[in-house]
Amino acid sequence: MQVKSLLAILATVRLAASYGWSVIDINNGEWSETIERDVCIVGGGASGVHAAVSLIDLNKTVVVVERNDYLGGGTHTYVDPETLATVDIGVVVFQPIPVVFEFFNKLKVALLNMSSVEVNKAGQPANLSLPAAMFNTIRQDADFRDGSEVTRSLPLEEAEADAFRRLAEVYSNYSYLLYGYDLPDPVPEDLYMPFGAFLEKYNLTAAFPTIYQISQGMGDLLQVSTIYAIKYFNLDDLRYSSQGYFTQAHGNNSELYTRAGAYIGASNTLLQSTVISANRKNTTSGRLELLVSTRAEGLKLLSCKQILLTIPPTLTNLRGWDLTAEECAVFSQYITANGYWTGLVKNVGLNETVAIFNSAAHTPFNIPVLPALYHLSPVGVIDDVWWIKFAADNPTMSDAQVKSYAERQIETMQRARNATITKPEWLIFESHTPFHLQVAPEVIKNGFFRDLTALQGGLGGKMFYSGAAFHTQYSTLLWRFNHDVVIPKMMAPV
Numbered sequence: 001m002q003v004k005s006l007l008a009i010l011a012t013v014r015l016a017a018s019y020g021w022s023v024i025d026i027n028n029g030e031w032s033e034t035i036e037r038d039v040c041i042v043g044g045g046a047s048g049v050h051a052a053v054s055l056i057d058l059n060k061t062v063v064v065v066e067r068n069d070y071l072g073g074g075t076h077t078y079v080d081p082e083t084l085a086t087v088d089i090g091v092v093v094f095q096p097i098p099v100v101f102e103f104f105n106k107l108k109v110a111l112l113n114m115s116s117v118e119v120n121k122a123g124q125p126a127n128l129s130l131p132a133a134m135f136n137t138i139r140q141d142a143d144f145r146d147g148s149e150v151t152r153s154l155p156l157e158e159a160e161a162d163a164f165r166r167l168a169e170v171y172s173n174y175s176y177l178l179y180g181y182d183l184p185d186p187v188p189e190d191l192y193m194p195f196g197a198f199l200e201k202y203n204l205t206a207a208f209p210t211i212y213q214i215s216q217g218m219g220d221l222l223q224v225s226t227i228y229a230i231k232y233f234n235l236d237d238l239r240y241s242s243q244g245y246f247t248q249a250h251g252n253n254s255e256l257y258t259r260a261g262a263y264i265g266a267s268n269t270l271l272q273s274t275v276i277s278a279n280r281k282n283t284t285s286g287r288l289e290l291l292v293s294t295r296a297e298g299l300k301l302l303s304c305k306q307i308l309l310t311i312p313p314t315l316t317n318l319r320g321w322d323l324t325a326e327e328c329a330v331f332s333q334y335i336t337a338n339g340y341w342t343g344l345v346k347n348v349g350l351n352e353t354v355a356i357f358n359s360a361a362h363t364p365f366n367i368p369v370l371p372a373l374y375h376l377s378p379v380g381v382i383d384d385v386w387w388i389k390f391a392a393d394n395p396t397m398s399d400a401q402v403k404s405y406a407e408r409q410i411e412t413m414q415r416a417r418n419a420t421i422t423k424p425e426w427l428i429f430e431s432h433t434p435f436h437l438q439v440a441p442e443v444i445k446n447g448f449f450r451d452l453t454a455l456q457g458g459l460g461g462k463m464f465y466s467g468a469a470f471h472t473q474y475s476t477l478l479w480r481f482n483h484d485v486v487i488p489k490m491m492a493p494v
């Protein structure tokens with residue numbers, strides 16, 4: 001090992017100590033139950049749930065530990081108590097790739113090709129037989145700081161189409177990014193330069209306005225390292241978008257996770273639970289042990305042969321874990337993440353055929369100034385209910401701050417449009433913060449992703465990782481990552 005890496009490990013071990021970590025005495029016997037399984041999966045979102053179902057199909061026993069009171073992570077559906085109309089406020093679209101059809105078919109959840117049906121004409125009422133996400137609105141742009149209208153300067157259609165064609169060519173040089181972070185050595189400079197500079201270099205800026213709209217949650221997309229941008233709106237989007245994106249047939253993507261939950265089984269799912277201590281190295285049984293705090297039933301000890309970690313691997317999230325020097329060295333490199341929140345508000349009183357997008361007159365490409373709402377969009381299928389997404393370039397805002405900031409921006413829009421000023425009622429509000437963990441460009445250049453990837457199979461083939469930090473913020477690509485990379489590694493003989 002190089003002296004430099006040793007010093008990095010030493011520094012991070014010291015950092016861990018300064019966080020005051022001490023492994024809670026896992027041997028004190030104060031838990032109500034010991035649960036023995038082949039695999040403990042930490043995080044019951046897109047990657048954790050898909051992995052659980054896949055491992056069960058490979059005759060493994062599993063237990064899933066999830067902090068929320070539902071499975072699905074970024075997938076969450078609001079159900080109107082009166083009409084039972086549903087609105088997905090998180091994950092909406094799935095790419096048309098085989099792993100998507102396999103997963104939905106297996107759980108008998110119907111999909112709809114979004115390009116195969118006729119939506120309402122923009123400005124006309126919603127077609128109530130179609131998912132809310134397909135309510136077609138008139139787009140208007142305004143600066144949510146003062147309500148002023150913004151006319152975006154957009155590329156000509158032909159120039160944009162040409163840029164997307166050439167973008168696909170350039171992205172195909174990096175097609176390995178579709179399968180994880182297995183990068184060449186040395187890491188190509190393109191991948192750690194700012195995405196704005198990358199687009200300039202290849203004369204692709206005409207594609208930016210559309211990429212920005214799709215890449216919500218990525219913060220200041222012009223400044224992020226190109227590798228993250230390429231993995232989010234990715235080569236498969238460019239290849240397959242002409243086949244149409246898919247969504248659950250009735251606008252209820254959570255159905256996938258409800259069915260998956262039933263498949264995994266209640267006795268194998270610990271909701272409202274978190275790991276408070278880990279002992280993976282020194283157990284008398286030779287198995288890995290996780291002490292889990294559950295809301296309903298106190299402490300439980302999980303004893304397993306392998307662990308699959310799918311939660312954002314920040315040092316805060318892994319408090320109480322007996323991190324190895326290698327894990328510490330890698331996870332302490334995250335310097336920032338974005339803030340990303342989503343929700344539905346009622347009682348806004350604006351024109352329900354218009355979706356207002358936040359833009360700015362004097363920023364590059366008219367991108368909005370964050371932190372702010374990305375948009376205020378009527379859902380169409382429930383009267384005067386609006387979908388909001390709120391974004392920040394860092395994860396520091398509290399949920400209460402975001403709500404009050406969003407309410408102020410809604411009021412600004414009501415004033416600007418001479419509407420009655422009302423206090424919106426929150427029907428549902430979800431935080432997905434920290435979203436999109438990032439390391440510095442220099443760290444990418446120095447082999448961060450090689451070190452991240454090398455963690456797979458650690459502790460003698462017992463420790464594995466999936467989820468957005470190990471691939472990308474895209475459910476479909478995470479399912480394929482599980483299928484092609486992570487699960488085969490977990491199943492390989494040690």
Ligand SMILES: Cc1cc2nc3c(=O)[nH]c(=O)nc-3n(C[C@H](O)[C@H](O)[C@H](O)COP(=O)(O)OP(=O)(O)OC[C@H]3O[C@@H](n4cnc5c(N)ncnc54)[C@H](O)[C@@H]3O)c2cc1C
Binds near residue numbers: 045
């Ligand atoms: C608003 C929004 C819209 C999106 N739209 C799409 C889309 O249309 N299509 C698409 O493919 N992707 C979309 N995504 C991205 C998609 O949601 C993510 O790529 C995906 O959820 C990442 O999967 P994951 O398993 O890494 O994380 P998650 O799905 O977020 O799962 C992680 C889980 O871990 C839990 N957790 C976190 N910390 C702990 C802890 N300490 N202990 C226990 N549990 C913990 C969380 O509660 C969560 O359930 C969207 C995301 C958001 C936020």
